[in-house]
Amino acid sequence: MVATAARKAGADRAASLRIGPLSKTFTLKTGPLRTETVQALGDIRLDVPGGSFVSIVGSSGCGKSTLLRIIAGLETSYDGSVTLDGRPIGGPGLDRGVIFQEHRLLPWLTVEQNIAFGLKTLPRAEVARRVREHLELVGLEGFAKAHPHQLSGGMAQRVAIARALVNQPRVLLLDEPFGALDALTRIQMQQEILRIWEAQRTTMILVTHDIDEAVFLGDEVVVMSSRPGTIRKRLPVGLPRPRDRSSPDFIALRKEIHREFFTASELPFAYEI
Amino acid sequence: MSAELASDARSAQRAGLRAGAKTGALRSRLGALAGVLPGVLGRAALYVALPVALLAAWQAAFALGYIRPILLPPPTRVGKAFVDLAASGDLFRHLGVSLLRVLEGFAIAALVGLPLGIGIGLSRTLDRLTDLIIQLTKPIPPIAWIPLAILWFGIGEAGKVYIIFLGAIFPILVNTIDGIRQTDHRHVELARVLEVTRRRFILQVVLPGALPNIMTGLRVGLMVAWICVVAAELIAASSGLGYLIMDARQMSQTDQVLVGMITIGAMGKLLDVVLRAAERRLITWKTTFSGS
Numbered sequence: 001m002v003a004t005a006a007r008k009a010g011a012d013r014a015a016s017l018r019i020g021p022l023s024k025t026f027t028l029k030t031g032p033l034r035t036e037t038v039q040a041l042g043d044i045r046l047d048v049p050g051g052s053f054v055s056i057v058g059s060s061g062c063g064k065s066t067l068l069r070i071i072a073g074l075e076t077s078y079d080g081s082v083t084l085d086g087r088p089i090g091g092p093g094l095d096r097g098v099i100f101q102e103h104r105l106l107p108w109l110t111v112e113q114n115i116a117f118g119l120k121t122l123p124r125a126e127v128a129r130r131v132r133e134h135l136e137l138v139g140l141e142g143f144a145k146a147h148p149h150q151l152s153g154g155m156a157q158r159v160a161i162a163r164a165l166v167n168q169p170r171v172l173l174l175d176e177p178f179g180a181l182d183a184l185t186r187i188q189m190q191q192e193i194l195r196i197w198e199a200q201r202t203t204m205i206l207v208t209h210d211i212d213e214a215v216f217l218g219d220e221v222v223v224m225s226s227r228p229g230t231i232r233k234r235l236p237v238g239l240p241r242p243r244d245r246s247s248p249d250f251i252a253l254r255k256e257i258h259r260e261f262f263t264a265s266e267l268p269f270a271y272e273i
Numbered sequence: 274m275s276a277e278l279a280s281d282a283r284s285a286q287r288a289g290l291r292a293g294a295k296t297g298a299l300r301s302r303l304g305a306l307a308g309v310l311p312g313v314l315g316r317a318a319l320y321v322a323l324p325v326a327l328l329a330a331w332q333a334a335f336a337l338g339y340i341r342p343i344l345l346p347p348p349t350r351v352g353k354a355f356v357d358l359a360a361s362g363d364l365f366r367h368l369g370v371s372l373l374r375v376l377e378g379f380a381i382a383a384l385v386g387l388p389l390g391i392g393i394g395l396s397r398t399l400d401r402l403t404d405l406i407i408q409l410t411k412p413i414p415p416i417a418w419i420p421l422a423i424l425w426f427g428i429g430e431a432g433k434v435y436i437i438f439l440g441a442i443f444p445i446l447v448n449t450i451d452g453i454r455q456t457d458h459r460h461v462e463l464a465r466v467l468e469v470t471r472r473r474f475i476l477q478v479v480l481p482g483a484l485p486n487i488m489t490g491l492r493v494g495l496m497v498a499w500i501c502v503v504a505a506e507l508i509a510a511s512s513g514l515g516y517l518i519m520d521a522r523q524m525s526q527t528d529q530v531l532v533g534m535i536t537i538g539a540m541g542k543l544l545d546v547v548l549r550a551a552e553r554r555l556i557t558w559k560t561t562f563s564g565s
Contacts, residue, residue: 092465104460
């Protein structure tokens, strides 16, 4: 009952994102007087409905992180349009939370201070309440006074998630958030982020090079190709959650995405986790 | 250091436990003590071994007649001069005068250098405005300012404090600017994403990140302040450790010259210890390489 109420409130809050057509070029200095332009993104079109979970997979250097940085407002020079609930994105904003690959906690602040760091100015009691609430959300109640160097990689990333959520963003952008974690912690964190998404129903956009992760989490998997970064394929994942990574449907989907990256001759030995 | 001690204590405890399993608690406690003690004593011995060896060689060279006492009196004679100067109160009077000058000059340098360094670090305009003048004045040794200082301030306290100020401010200023410029771009991005206010950005991101550099600047500044006070007192003073040294030289009391020099060294070390302790207290999050 409580859960559905929260979900409903969340669904009202979650924003839909409309990208495109969008392209981006970088100018590289290749010599004293020579410059070269490199197209990072070419004609990206993507609609993300409010409250959905979209995974974007691609090999490194395909521009998927650039795309996420544009949505975050960290890259402001691009051609085309990106709108959040109809409003164009012109810079960073609290309506979008970002989780980076590295936790980026401030080492001199405690866990609770790190979470409060992102919080806009509020009465002290309200700050304390929200920090406590989000510590509970990520399961770190006992670590409020700990410093980042006392935490494991997974715990630090949980704090980063709490910090990103504390302002109640309407979109959460995840930039290879579990890429630096070991395989077991990564699986734990994937379940964790799914639980948080189901509780909060924030729109989530995940960038990853881990196909398994993309299929496990996303309502839809967007496959990107490199140079320039374009959307090669969009695959809806129709599987019910929680998803069984060893079910035939899951494996079939994973293989289909895998085929987008590797030629047939590379495939036979494929990929067993 | 304390971590080392703790790990020593732990291994000692483990060794002690092994013994204790057979013969009881008292034995185990003794075992732990015996395990810790050589470690502590060993490190202390390593710390003083080289100075003690040098002192012994110095004394031996005198006993064997290799060096003339007027050029280099033996440690025993320097020790006696130290006791005499301490007993008469002269040593502490001169030390107190020098220390006060150092602290005054250093305090003014810190009060000017820290805010200025922070300002320059944060503002590109202020950096552009002040860069040339800083780069031009920085290479001038503070000692070269002594003639001007005497002309401007006479031979009173102000001139010496001014010299010390000049010596201490540049290390403080330059390190503070460096520290601020080295702010992690990933943290800057984080602050942008979270739309953190500029005030919070400076207080919670920039300054704590710059603190290790700022502390280095203060420690180097304090060291230079000691160099400057002695230089200033050698030339124009009637008190202070520099004056003590100069006065003793004129009287050919080489042992007192050495007492003055050693006192300066010891005082410099002591102040560095104080600043390092403050640094450890302020910067607990940083894990750095401390030699292998």
